[in-house]
Amino acid sequence: APLQLLEHPLTDNRYEQHSRSWLLLVLRDSCQRTSLATFSSRFLPLASALKARAQEGGSAIQAKRYTTLLDHVWAVLPALFQEPLDLNAAMLAEGGTLAKQLVAVLLGEPTLRDHVWTALTRACNNVLQPASPISQSLLESNQTCLRTLSGRVMPEMFTAYVKLHAESEGQDASRVDHSRRLALAAVQGYTRVAEPQLIGTLFKSVVAKLLKASTSDENIGEKSQAAALGDLANAMVPYLPAEALDLVVKVFSPMLIGGGPAQDEK
Numbered sequence: 520a521p522l523q524l525l526e527h528p529l530t531d532n533r534y535e536q537h538s539r540s541w542l543l544l545v546l547r548d549s550c551q552r553t554s555l556a557t558f559s560s561r562f563l564p565l566a567s568a569l570k571a572r573a574q575e576g577g578s579a580i581q582a583k584r585y586t587t588l589l590d591h592v593w594a595v596l597p598a599l600f601q602e603p604l605d606l607n608a609a610m611l612a613e614g615g616t617l618a619k620q621l622v623a624v625l626l627g628e629p630t631l632r633d634h635v636w637t638a639l640t641r642a643c644n645n646v647l648q649p650a651s652p653i654s655q656s657l658l659e660s661n662q663t664c665l666r667t668l669s670g671r672v673m674p675e676m677f678t679a680y681v682k683l684h685a686e687s688e689g690q691d692a693s694r695v696d697h698s699r700r701l702a703l704a705a706v707q708g709y710t711r712v713a714e715p716q717l718i719g720t721l722f723k724s725v726v727a728k729l730l731k732a733s734t735s736d737e738n739i740g741e742k743s744q745a746a747a748l749g750d751l752a753n754a755m756v757p758y759l760p761a762e763a764l765d766l767v768v769k770v771f772s773p774m775l776i777g778g779g780p781a782q783d784e785k
Contacts, residue, residue, distance in 0.1 A: 529584050550598035554610035557703045558599050559617045566592045600638040602654045603656040607664040618668050625679035636701040643708030669713040684747035703754045717762035722763055725752050728768055
C-alpha cells in the first residue's frame, strides 16, 4: 500500500491510518537489503513536498506536523543503506544526484544531518564488515562506488562537521554530543574505505586549516574552528597511511606537552 501523506488533510482524525504514515516507522526499523534507488524515486520527492507544505505559512501546529513527517521520511534513509542491493547504481545515477542531495542535507539541513551521517556509516560498514553473503558479493562494487565519490563527499563532510560545531552553542549538550559522535563515526568509516593517497591529502588539508585556526589572533571565525578541525584530524589519525605519520608526530606532539601545534608542517 502506497504512502499518502499529502492526499489527506492533517485535520483528519484518522490521518495516520488513511495516510499510512505509520509505515514510515516500520520501514525505519525493519527495512534492509532492498533497493536504495527507491529513496531517490519515491522518498526524495515526498520529502520535498512535505518541506514545501511546512513552509507554506499555515498554522505553527500544521508546520510542525509536516516537519515531523519530513523527519520520519529521512529517517528511512539509514535503513535503505543497510546492505542495499544497488548502492553503486543508486548513488551514481544521473551524475550522482542522490550523493549530491545527501551532501546538501549535511550542509544545509541541521535537523536531518544525523540520518545522513548514519547512512554513510552504514554504507562504509557494508564494505568494512560485510554482514551477509549478499554484502560480500557486492563488496567490490560498493567499495568502488564509495571511492568514486570520496573526493567530492569527504571534503563536504568535513565542512558540515565544522558547521555542526559552530551551530552547537546554546543547544542541548547531549543532543549535540550525539550528533558529533555520529558525524565522526561517518568520517572514520569513510577514512577507512577511501584510497590512502586521498586520505593523506585530506589530512594535510585539515592540518593546514587547524594550524591556521590555532594561530590566528585576528580572525575569530577561524580560531573558533580549531576544535572542530582537531576532532576531524584526530578521527583520521588511526587510519592514516604510513607516510602521513611523521606529520602527525610533528603537529600533535607539541599539543601533548602543553604547547600549540607545530607550524612548519610543510
